[in-house]
Amino acid sequence: MKNVLMKVNSQSEHTTNSSMGVDVQSASSAFIEANTLAIQLAELSQDHIIPVYVKDNEPLISQSDFIQITQDIVSMLYSGEQIQPPQIRCSHPIKGRVPEAKDKPSNQLEEWEKTLYYERMMFALEIPSVVSMIDGNRLNLTVGGVKAYNLDNLYGRKGAGEYFKVFIGFQNQVCTNLCIRTDGYLADLRVSSLDQLHHSIQQLIGSYNLQFHLEQMRALTEHSITERQFAQLLGRCRMYHHLPSKEKKLIPPMLYGDSQLTTVCKDYYRDTAFRKQENGDISLWKFYNLLTSANKSTYIDQFLDRSVNALDFAAQIQGALNGRDTSWYLG
Structure with a gap:
């Protein structure tokens, strides 16, 4: 299996193998399990409310906007590559109801009277046409992030900024394990606008040393x-x-x-x-x-x-x- 080095827009190099085709699918198991639930992006965008800061009622950046921005950046930097739909996992549901239904027993609530958002969300975007092999394991390039509202001070004002976690690394297709190193991870990203979030994600992906990461993992086999x-x-x-x-x-x-x-x-x-x-x-x-x-x-x-x-x-x-x-x- 021959690997070819190619240039991408971020001026980094990646390993690709066109002989594997474009119909490669991930293993069926989730990249994270714990107490999480699989969610579709459409449901996240259309059905979940967005929390606000208590002191000024300004909305936080939605989890769906975070995913969409990342998708746009990956599509730009890896133009021509296969990019799979996001895998999304959520946990810690926060349930509520509309004011009109405040006195109703819970078993009589209509669907439109219920509100929901998940306090914690993680997603992963696989790029299976950017691939390497280590010890017989196929590794697909993967980009993703975490938005956990419990890390934000919702009792303050929007100007304080919001916390995000962003990563780029690989997913091992044998087991769907995520493989991440320090230069592909922003652990404590704090932004107050979509533009700042866009800039930070693009900067992380552009500075990630893919080849060094692969060499570090490959050395573990020795x-x-x-x-x-x-x-x-x-x-x-x-x-x-x-x-x-x-x-x-x-x-x-x-x-x-x-x-x-x-x-x-x-x-x-x-x-x-x-x-x-x-x-x-x-x-x-x-x-x-x-x-x-x-x-x-x-x-x-x-x-x-x-x-x-x-x-x-x-x-x-x-x-x-x-x-x-x-x-x-x-x-």
């Missing part, structure tokens, strides 16, 4: 840990959260909680694509994918931070294995 090292690693990951604050500051962070680490341990034995070898060894690439797979149970507002942390953590372990660094996690 290193493995033993079963004993895996056991110590997992134990130290659990210990990290209980360390005194002073000690924590000296150690690379591990953002995954006990439930995600339990999933990693279980999948080390059972996952069909990323489980250990017969002798107990597991490559850092597979270990990294066990982390990103376990991340699917994370709530939307923490999901991307843990996704970035997974690659940083695996790279830190890689540095320890090749003698470049030391690692508290490996002892």
Whole structure:
């Protein structure tokens, strides 16, 4: 399978393979699960109300506008590429009713009398014609973001700005895991207008180093840990959260909680694509994918931070294995 480098409008390079055609579809499982619900863009645009700032009654930027702006930028920068419709996941519904129905019993409400919006929303736009292969896994370029209204101060005024999270990275088609690194992630984007949001998203995509990201992930296939090292690693990951604050500051962070680490341990034995070898060894690439797979149970507002942390953590372990660094996690 031959990869070809091409120039795009953002003056970055990407890996593409035209022989794969344009009818490639993602795996059926969701990129995030937790307590989320799949939503169509039309429903988000037409049926959901938009919250406002209490002090001036000005509306926040809608989740559907956020998605549409991102779609427009991706269509411009990746003109000629296949871009799939957005995958949208929402959680934490906020329900209400119109004033005319304020005294009605809930079981007598008509549909038009109900109001709804979701406090947290995450979406992903796949570009399956921009693709690379790592260890037999197909990776599609993916752009997306998070809008979580719980991060905004709705009791203030609009001028304070709104919080967004935006990313560009890859989705592993074996498992729909999202693979994101620091230079493809805006964790704390704060804007007060659609123009500012547009500029920030375009700037992120234009500055993203796609090739470096792929090289970093591909390098993980060259290193493995033993079963004993895996056991110590997992134990130290659990210990990290209980360390005194002073000690924590000296150690690379591990953002995954006990439930995600339990999933990693279980999948080390059972996952069909990323489980250990017969002798107990597991490559850092597979270990990294066990982390990103376990991340699917994370709530939307923490999901991307843990996704970035997974690659940083695996790279830190890689540095320890090749003698470049030391690692508290490996002892």
